Amino acid sequence: MRHTWTLAKIRMRLAVRNRMFIFFSLGFPLGFLVFFALLFGKGQPGMIAYVLGSVLTLTVMGSFWGLSVQLVTFREQGILRRFHLAPVGAGAMLASGILTNYILALPTVAVEILICRSVFHMHTWGNPWAILLLVSVGSATFSAFGLIVASVTNTMQETQIINQIIWMGFLFLSGATVPLAVLPLWLQRVSLFLPATYLATGLEAATTRTATVAEISTDAAALIVGFLVAFEISRQLFRWEPEAKVPGRAKLWVLAAMIPFLVFGVWQNVWGSRLAQIHAKYRMMEGRAAPAPPAPPH
Secondary structure (H helix, E strand, C coil), X not given: XXXXXXXXXXXXXXXXXXXXXXXXXXXXXXXXXXXXXXXXXXXXXXXXXXXXXXXXXXXXXXXXXXXXXXXXXXXXXXXXXXXXXCCCCHHHHHHHHHHHHHHHHHHHHHHHHHHHHHCCCCCCCCCHHXXXXXXXXXXXXXXXXXXXXXXXXXXXXXXXXXXXXXXXHHHHCCCCCCCHHHCCHHHHHHHCCCHHHHHHHHHHHHHHXXXXXXXXXXXXXXHHHHHHHHHHHHHHHCCCCCCCCCCHHHHHHHHHCCHHHHHHHHHHHHCCXXXXXXXXXXXXXXXXXXXXXXXXXX
């Protein structure tokens, strides 16, 4: 743990000196917040709380992209080789990246909540403990997914391609950008297999205070299981040297990390009530009565 914290402090110092990091970690999410508030908020405080959940999701998911690119850059430039000269294991190196991302994301999350309260007149603080729980486990989970991508790619170009494919799915099929309730029903059912959906729906429910403890616990449990699987896979595949290459079949480990969410997705599609809850909450935020929800097939 001492090595992890020491590495995290070094990486935080490097990050805050990078203007590009400041833009993407603070400026970019705040730009999304203003855009979404104007587009979907419609002057309704209830909808602003819903929008806040979506923007918090994008902020947390950003750890996926940033950490994978950073780790590949470190490996290609030989920086990881220098770290390896110290008595530091792969687990400490990977954990330090996750911890760094989490600590640096917290100020952005706080600023987004304060802006919604003071500028867009959101009437509630949501459920602060549920928000903190989901931000914490969500940051760890998506950082771990980024570590897997960095561990199975050999070049920056390859990393960017895989990142783009995964990121687009997370972005548009989770409810983080387009509300799930307005998508075709078959896409809504597909979204139940994505980890981003559990983060987005959980945070939207936490900011609008429309979720029970059991619902938040389900979202958190899905993300925690995903984090544990993804972190162990990335630790096993970790490479210090830029000359060390992984075979093409190693990329299948990215799919293996999705197994917990495949299980959750099957459960929700067949027996769960997640889609019904999503529809009811969205209609409630719009100030309309919730329609009859789609029934899961039997």
